Amino acid sequence: MTGTLTPPAVDRRRRWVPELLRRAPFRQYWSAQTVSLFGDQISALALPLLAVLGTDAGPAEMGYLTAAALIPNLLFSLLLGAWIDRYPHKRRVMVLADLGRAVLLAAVPVAYLFGVLSLGQLYVVAFLTGTLAVLFEVAHSTLFVSLVHRKDYVDANALTNGSRAMSYVAGPSAGGILVQTLTAPVALLADAVSYLVSALFLARIGPIRQTEPASPGGRGLGIGQGLTFVARSPILRSLLLGTTTLNLFNYMFSALFVLYASTELGLSPGLLGLVIGAGSVGALLGAAVTGRLVRRLGIGRTVLVSFVLFPAPLVLVPLAGGGPTPAVLGALFVAEFLSGLGVMMLDITVGSLQTAVIPERLLARVTGAKRTVNYGIRPIGAVLGGSLGAALGVRPTLWIATVGAVAGLLWVLPTAIPKLRELPEPDDHAVTG
Structure with missing residues (x-):
């Protein structure tokens, strides 16, 4: 009697678990990503607070700290991407990168406890953890394609990006509670532990030779092959x-949004936090609906919708200036919610499309090349936004940024992308050398 009831009960439970998460290797990979993303959000709050409260860092020092974490993307993405493609044990690199970041972050509260913490140490920690993050990211794309079938790229990206969206919602709150109750140095230990847990999940995936593509042959690192392929x-x-154009203008917008909302619109920090939180809620919805949209509209049309839905709602931000407070808040909530929905759709669809087009043997090199361009344009956009804001005014610059970001669509419209229903095969014709 019990045997006849068990299968339906199991089926009912499985309906609530995505098919990909029923596969142990992908479940371990997804769990590692999820834990690490939550830890990152804690550090994003705790490390700057520790710099301010523990070392009396000023505005210039905070800028240097941010730059220290970003510079490795420009310096090492191409080189590490080329090396990773030649190194056969990608997952081992990811585990070592997690362990290295855990040690670096754990050293900060130890130094604080003994009264020897300095701003210089925080710069070094930010730079080295940023470097290890680059190493992890360029390696993880090759592991992803080893664990996920091509037909499941969109669903798999939706799950991992859904974790990212959830971390944006819950991570800062958890970080704030930890900092307030246990202090910033102890909060950093939580991120260190998250990297250890991530490394454990990755180590449990299975034998490397069964889950990772073989190392390519040939001489030299082939640093230029990633850029050439692109x-x-x-x-x-x-x-x-398209995404680089969007990022340029979006970082112009991001550099001025908080200043505009707090000074010209008069929002309190609490209201500003709620507005930004609306973007995270929109991102969660985006992770949930993107797969269905792709199946209904096709991957190409969903990409086009995403290129519009991410930046276009942000025109409501400069448009809201001068109105009554309820109308301003309503406009900002709608803008952040729809933009969060759009950015998640864009991340999932573009990420899936790029992964499908790149041959496996070039994944790390091309990922490194893309990171160099995409991350390189972000500080340029921020500096340009600040300069234009000082010269033209904050609100006119926000108009330029929001309207200009939609121009990213113009790079995609005349291509074959809008006609794509399914993910294409790897573009072997673009391979050289």
Whole structure:
């Protein structure tokens, strides 16, 4: 009697668990990503607070601390991407990167406890953890394609990006509670532990030789092959130009948004936090609906919708200036919610499309090349936004940023992307050398 009831009960439970998460290797990979993302949000709050409260850092020092974490993307993405493609044990690199970041972050509260913490140490920690983050990210794309079938790329990206969206919602709150109750140095230990847990999940995936593609042959690192492939692949080239254009203007917007909302619109920090939180809620919804949209509209049309839905609602921000407070808040909530929905759709669809187009043997090199361009344009956009804000005024610059960001769509429209229903095969014609 019991045997006849068990299968239906199991089926009912399985309906609530996505099919990919029923597969142990992907479940371990997804769990590692999820734990690490939550830890990152804690550090994003705790490390700057520790710099301010523990070392009396000023505005210039805070800028240097941020730059120290970002510079490795510009310095090492190409080199590490080329090396990772030649190194056969990608997952081992990811585990070591997690362990290295855990040690670096754990050293900060130890130094604080003994009264020897300095701003210089925080710079070094930010730079080295940023470097290990680059190493982890360029390696993880090759592990991803080893664990996920091509037909499941969109669903798998939706799950991992859903974890990212959830971390944006819950991570800062958890970080704030930890900092307030246990102090910033102890909060950093939580992120260190998250990296240890991530390394444990990755180590449990299975034997490396069964889950990772073989190392490519040939001489030299082939550093230029990633950039060459991007330049020669019509799909990848247009996507990179489109997202880079969007990032340039979006970081112009981001550099001025908090200043505009707090000074010109008069929002309190609490209200500003709620507004920003609306973007995280929109991102959660985006992670939930993108797979369905792709199946209904096709991958190409969903990409086009995403290129519009991410930046276009943000025009409500400069448009809200001068109105009554309820109307201003309503406009900002709608803008952040819809933009969060759009950015998640864009991350999932573009990420899936790029992964499908790149041959496995070039994944790390091309990932490194893309990171160099995409991360390189972000500080440029921020500096340009600040300069234009000082010269033209904050609100006119926000108009330029929000309208200009939609121009990223123009790189994608004339290509074959809008006609794609399914993910394409790897673009082997763009491979050289």
